[in-house]
Amino acid sequence: MANFKSAILTTGSYTKVGTSEVTLIAAVDVSNEDRLSFQFYNTDGVTDTVKVYGRLGTTSGTLGAAAEWTQIGDDIEVSGTTSVLKSIATTGLNWCGVTVTPGAADEGITYAMLRQA
Numbered sequence: 001m002a003n004f005k006s007a008i009l010t011t012g013s014y015t016k017v018g019t020s021e022v023t024l025i026a027a028v029d030v031s032n033e034d035r036l037s038f039q040f041y042n043t044d045g046v047t048d049t050v051k052v053y054g055r056l057g058t059t060s061g062t063l064g065a066a067a068e069w070t071q072i073g074d075d076i077e078v079s080g081t082t083s084v085l086k087s088i089a090t091t092g093l094n095w096c097g098v099t100v101t102p103g104a105a106d107e108g109i110t111y112a113m114l115r116q117a
Contacts, residue, residue: 006117013110016048016102024050025098025113027060030090037087037114038098044107045080048100052076052086055095063097072096078109 014024030036040050053069055061061068078084080103090096100109 008115010113016107018105021099021101024100027095027097030096031094033090033115033117035116039085039112040078041083041110042078046103047079048103050076051099053097054093060095064099
């Protein structure tokens with residue numbers, strides 16, 4: 001098991017108001033982190049699509065903008081009333097952020113993000 005110096009857990013939720021891609025976790029400065037772990041909980045019966053993005057730039061820019069951010073890994077499909085866990089190494093990254101494309105409006109998704117340095 002890794003010997004991390006610090007760990008910060010952040011949790012939150014989003015009540016969907018449409019079916020367009022929106023920010024779920026705003027850009028986070030991860031330049032001093034070693035690893036990020038995410039857990040997404042879909043609290044309704046419709047599949048949501050979550051995307052994790054990374055950026056090497058010194059400023060956060062516009063999350064998800066193709067000219068500024070790169071998606072890390074594949075789309076994460078979080079089916080209804082389930083959860084998904086994803087961990088990434090942040091070596092070399094300065095910023096990380098997450099978007100969600102809801103499968104339906106007026107439902108919810110929650111998340112937990114663990115930052116380890």
